[in-house]
Amino acid sequence: FLSLFLLLVTSEQIEHLHRRFKQLSGDQPTIRKEHFDNIPDLEFNPIRSKIVHAFFDKRNLRQESDGLADEINFEDFLTIMSYFRPIEMNMDEEQLDHFRKEKLKFLFHMYDSDHDGKITLQEYRNVVEELLSGNPHLEKESARSIADGAMMEAASICVGQMEPDQVYEGITFEDFLKIWQGIDIETKMHVRFLNMETIAQCH
Amino acid sequence: CGPHYRGRQNSLPSPDTRLHVFTLDYPHVQVPFEITLWILLASLAKIGFHLYHKLPSVVPESCLLILVGLLLGGIIFGAEEKSPPAMKSDVFFLYLLPPIVLDAGYFMPTRLFFENFGTIMLYAVVGTLWNAIGIGVSLFGICQIQVFGLTDITLLQCLLFGSLISAVDPVAVLAVFENIHVNEQLYILVFGESLLNDAVTVVLYNLFKSFCQMRTIETIDVFAGIANFFVVGIGGVLIGILLGFVAAFTTRFTHKIRVIEPLFVFLYSYLSYITAEMFHLSGIMAITACAMTMNKYVEENVSQKSFTTIKYFMKMLSSVSETLIFIFMGVSTVGKNHEWNWAFVCFTLLFCLIWRALGVFVLTQIINMFRTIPLTFKDQFIIAYGGLRGAICFSLVFLLPAAVFPRKKLFITSVIVVIFFTVFIQGITIRPLVEFLDVKRSNKKQPAVSEEIYNRFFDHVKAGIEDVCGHWGHNYWRDKFIKFDKKYIRRLLIRENQPKSSIVSLYKKLEIKHAIEMAESGMISTVPSLASLTDYRELKVKVKPLSSAEMENMRDILTKNLYQIRQRTLSYNRHSLAADASEKQAKEILIRRRHSLRESVRKSYSLSRERPAAANTTRYLSLPKNTKLPERLRIRKKAAFRGKGNDSSDSDIDAATTVLNLKPRPGNKMRDPKQKQRKPQQQFRMEWRNEVDRDCDGKGDHREAANQALTSSGFRQPLLSRPRFGTLSEEDLTKDDGSMRPMPPPRLGRQASEKGYSAGESKPT
Numbered sequence: 001f002l003s004l005f006l007l008l009v010t011s012e013q014i015e016h017l018h019r020r021f022k023q024l025s026g027d028q029p030t031i032r033k034e035h036f037d038n039i040p041d042l043e044f045n046p047i048r049s050k051i052v053h054a055f056f057d058k059r060n061l062r063q064e065s066d067g068l069a070d071e072i073n074f075e076d077f078l079t080i081m082s083y084f085r086p087i088e089m090n091m092d093e094e095q096l097d098h099f100r101k102e103k104l105k106f107l108f109h110m111y112d113s114d115h116d117g118k119i120t121l122q123e124y125r126n127v128v129e130e131l132l133s134g135n136p137h138l139e140k141e142s143a144r145s146i147a148d149g150a151m152m153e154a155a156s157i158c159v160g161q162m163e164p165d166q167v168y169e170g171i172t173f174e175d176f177l178k179i180w181q182g183i184d185i186e187t188k189m190h191v192r193f194l195n196m197e198t199i200a201q202c203h
Numbered sequence: 204c205g206p207h208y209r210g211r212q213n214s215l216p217s218p219d220t221r222l223h224v225f226t227l228d229y230p231h232v233q234v235p236f237e238i239t240l241w242i243l244l245a246s247l248a249k250i251g252f253h254l255y256h257k258l259p260s261v262v263p264e265s266c267l268l269i270l271v272g273l274l275l276g277g278i279i280f281g282a283e284e285k286s287p288p289a290m291k292s293d294v295f296f297l298y299l300l301p302p303i304v305l306d307a308g309y310f311m312p313t314r315l316f317f318e319n320f321g322t323i324m325l326y327a328v329v330g331t332l333w334n335a336i337g338i339g340v341s342l343f344g345i346c347q348i349q350v351f352g353l354t355d356i357t358l359l360q361c362l363l364f365g366s367l368i369s370a371v372d373p374v375a376v377l378a379v380f381e382n383i384h385v386n387e388q389l390y391i392l393v394f395g396e397s398l399l400n401d402a403v404t405v406v407l408y409n410l411f412k413s414f415c416q417m418r419t420i421e422t423i424d425v426f427a428g429i430a431n432f433f434v435v436g437i438g439g440v441l442i443g444i445l446l447g448f449v450a451a452f453t454t455r456f457t458h459k460i461r462v463i464e465p466l467f468v469f470l471y472s473y474l475s476y477i478t479a480e481m482f483h484l485s486g487i488m489a490i491t492a493c494a495m496t497m498n499k500y501v502e503e504n505v506s507q508k509s510f511t512t513i514k515y516f517m518k519m520l521s522s523v524s525e526t527l528i529f530i531f532m533g534v535s536t537v538g539k540n541h542e543w544n545w546a547f548v549c550f551t552l553l554f555c556l557i558w559r560a561l562g563v564f565v566l567t568q569i570i571n572m573f574r575t576i577p578l579t580f581k582d583q584f585i586i587a588y589g590g591l592r593g594a595i596c597f598s599l600v601f602l603l604p605a606a607v608f609p610r611k612k613l614f615i616t617s618v619i620v621v622i623f624f625t626v627f628i629q630g631i632t633i634r635p636l637v638e639f640l641d642v643k644r645s646n647k648k649q650p651a652v653s654e655e656i657y658n659r660f661f662d663h664v665k666a667g668i669e670d671v672c673g674h675w676g677h678n679y680w681r682d683k684f685i686k687f688d689k690k691y692i693r694r695l696l697i698r699e700n701q702p703k704s705s706i707v708s709l710y711k712k713l714e715i716k717h718a719i720e721m722a723e724s725g726m727i728s729t730v731p732s733l734a735s736l737t738d739y740r741e742l743k744v745k746v747k748p749l750s751s752a753e754m755e756n757m758r759d760i761l762t763k764n765l766y767q768i769r770q771r772t773l774s775y776n777r778h779s780l781a782a783d784a785s786e787k788q789a790k791e792i793l794i795r796r797r798h799s800l801r802e803s804v805r806k807s808y809s810l811s812r813e814r815p816a817a818a819n820t821t822r823y824l825s826l827p828k829n830t831k832l833p834e835r836l837r838i839r840k841k842a843a844f845r846g847k848g849n850d851s852s853d854s855d856i857d858a859a860t861t862v863l864n865l866k867p868r869p870g871n872k873m874r875d876p877k878q879k880q881r882k883p884q885q886q887f888r889m890e891w892r893n894e895v896d897r898d899c900d901g902k903g904d905h906r907e908a909a910n911q912a913l914t915s916s917g918f919r920q921p922l923l924s925r926p927r928f929g930t931l932s933e934e935d936l937t938k939d940d941g942s943m944r945p946m947p948p949p950r951l952g953r954q955a956s957e958k959g960y961s962a963g964e965s966k967p968t
Binding site: 016017024048051081131150180 | 657
């Protein structure tokens with residue numbers, strides 16, 4: 001996989017990322033969760049913990065097992081960063097689709113913290129609460145009701161008409177895909193510097 | 204329309220005149236009378252167009268209005284044998300244009316605008332310059348050809364003409380793009396360009412006009428021109444932002460005098476416009492900046508009613524202005540102001556089209572290198588084709604000093620031809636072309652809460668990742684601005700010192716709006732006031748903390764019950780005879796009332812110019828298509844949350860449910876002996892209890908579970924129409940019950956909920 005990534009990224013970018021990796025890890029070969037505390041701007045990010053977890057999530061690291069890794073090396077770091085590479089002009093439909101799915105899967109894993117493949121109400125609420133955690137005056141109930149409302153919408157989009165007996169367990173990945181159908185995530189979900197340098201590469 | 208006097212003097216009454224019983228004194232009221240008549244005429248014309256419903260979709264309103272104006276002008280011309288009152292440029296620029304720009308700026312989707320800011324600026328500045336100079340120079344080339352008889356037009360005059368005719372007009376763009384619903388991105392590009400190019404137009408116009416009048420032109424003057432451009436643009440924006448902040452600050456203190464809050468919004472924005480005009484800066488950019496700034500902060504300070512007032516009034520003003528502008532254009536066309544020259548006119552038109560297309564094409568190639576989402580050929584075509592000219596260049600050409608421009612009439616004629624061509628031909632054909640080219644249409648989605656959540660989540664993810672890899676991206680600045688905003692600006696400008704999260708405000712706003720709509724349509728008596736909304740916070744009823752098993756259970760209940768999507772048709776359960784007749788009937792009345800209320804709200808709710816963000820809050824929860832009772836759903840859902848963990852409830856329920864003066868149902872009604880079968884009726888009862896007994900938070904579980912079940916997404920057929928309610932009697936009800944019964948949903952998760960009750964609920968009685 002690393003080679004695939006390398007095809008799309010110049011050696012300059014890898015250099016840059018490697019430098020950053022070394023900076024974060026303090027010249028160690030691996031990074032642990034504590035190392036992410038050194039990033040000052042990340043502190044203000046309300047979903048900080050989810051982002052950090054995403055780096056250690058074994059599902060994102062494409063490992064067969066589940067759960068969270070304790071530490072990641074540079075290759076893993078690159079793997080995570082590869083979710084944020086921009087689309088190429090010459091991608092065909094199938095590649096674009098795969099690309100999009102990959103990115104959405106990354107986001108999905110961030111929502112689904114217990115790794116059961118579904119975003120349950122509790123997880124969703126968790127997300128909303130975290131998102132709104134910047135505001136200390138906010139009542140928990142508001143966050144909750146918002147999350148609940150959103151879940152209902154998701155249910156209606158995904159399942160549409162339900163039988164009376166049906167119970168909506170949670171948002172599965174397919175449902176998640178449906179929800180994001182209108183939004184062109186593949187174009188938005190990229191880190192800009194990866195983009196600019198590819199331009200430099202073109203000439 | 205200038206007044207023209209009929210010369211009725213107030214002569215001294217001669218000794219012979221008697222006292223007049225009935226007098227007619229027209230000059231006294233002439234000016235306001237005529238103005239009122241014009242506006243009335245414009246509005247009536249608008250009504251007329253919409254009577255035939257297919258018409259506005261084929262022909263944009265602007266065309267029809269111009270036709271009406273032409274007709275009117277023709278009549279006046281025929282009647283009085285002289286040119287009808289031409290639209291004075293002053294009137295246009297000072298009174299008619301600001302409302303339209305204000306309206307557009309206030310409802311501009313800021314996020315999208317700033318994302319595409321670079322593109323828009325490039326099109327606006329470079330594109331307009333390109334057009335102006337290109338058209339000017341090529342026209343001059345044409346003028347040199349002896350055959351056409353145009354040799355007396357100098358290069359500077361051509362350049363001036365080029366600059367005023369290259370201005371893409373926001374009014375025309377709005378009017379036409381209204382109909383075709385292209386995706387937001389395209390709309391923003393064309394519309395943003397039309398707003399921002401005002402700075403360029405103003406500068407070029409004034410520059411070339413002064414050049415025409417000056418004897419010699421030094422290089423220093425050219426540089427002064429360039430500097431002037433920056434002053435005009437940035438100065439306008441600064442004035443707008445400054446006054447926007449002042450307006451926001453003012454509204455911080457208006458909570459005692461809510462009635463005049465809307466006034467501040469309008470006054471400050473208009474002030475920004477005319478202040479900018481006073482300094483010969485770009486008034487359009489000033490008012491746009493002011494509106495965009497105000498939008499963020501004022502909304503949080505003003506009351507809901509004021510906010511509604513502002514919205515509606517703005518729409519009304521801009522609608523009237525637009526109508527008047529187009530009618531005047533039609534009227535002013537007729538008359539003796541013309542000089543026709545085939546070559547000039549045709550080549551002007553040709554060059555406008557060619558240069559615009561070239562400009563867009565070339566610029567897009569440059570821009571696409573920097574954009575992630577490249578603009579396709581179809582997008583480019585729409586942008587080029589959507590560059591309509593309108594009233595701005597019309598007024599500018601009338602403003603040309605006739606002394607310096609001996610061929611002014613020629614200019615007027617060609618401008619009119621270009622405008623008519625763009626508005627009529629391009630306006631009418633753009634829609635079929637869009638359909639033909641299959642442009643990505645905008646999906647008219649209501650702003651759902653979940654979208655906010657996703658977008659916000661996504662922004663944070665992106666920012667986080669960018670922080671991790673140590674690069675400053677777009678989001679870095681955005682996050683920085685938001686942080687700065689929260690810490691300093693909002694504290695200063697917003698009244699309550701609690702930075703409200705936008706998700707919550709959006710949510711609450713939608714709730715309130717919906718409730719107000721329901722109330723406004725007349726059936727429900729009270730309107731929620733903001734005061735009542737804050738009361739809920741005090742309502743925290745502390746009950747003994749539940750054990751984790753109970754919590755788990757409740758969560759389980761909720762999980763199961765919450766997501767049961769309501770059925771479209773309620774299935775009637777004939778076993779449910781627990782409620783006594785009167786109760787049932789009263790319930791029925793309520794249900795039907797609400798249903799018909801919703802029907803009537805939906806029918807009457809059609810503000811044509813409502814932007815998506817503001818409209819259709821009735822469908823805030825995008826439930827399955829035939830969901831007819833979204834509001835009930837919400838109420839139910841809200842009620843559900845009350846029960847969870849015995850926390851206090853969301854205030855909005857109380858607000859939305861208002862006061863239904865029904866006999867409060869005592870708790871024991873619920874304890875139905877036949878509780879095994881959780882009858883649907885009981886759900887309804889619970890629903891009411893919900894609304895009436897606000898304090899029974901302890902009983903949350905019952906309600907919550909019951910109400911969750913309340914699917915009732917709709918009745919099979921529309922129920923009694925409103926007028927009939929007054930005459931509804933018991934007998935009618937019983938009779939009707941047989942025929943069209945609303946069918947309560949069978950309650951499924953009942954079993955689960957029952958278990959839940961036994962687990963954690965202390966049953967009174």
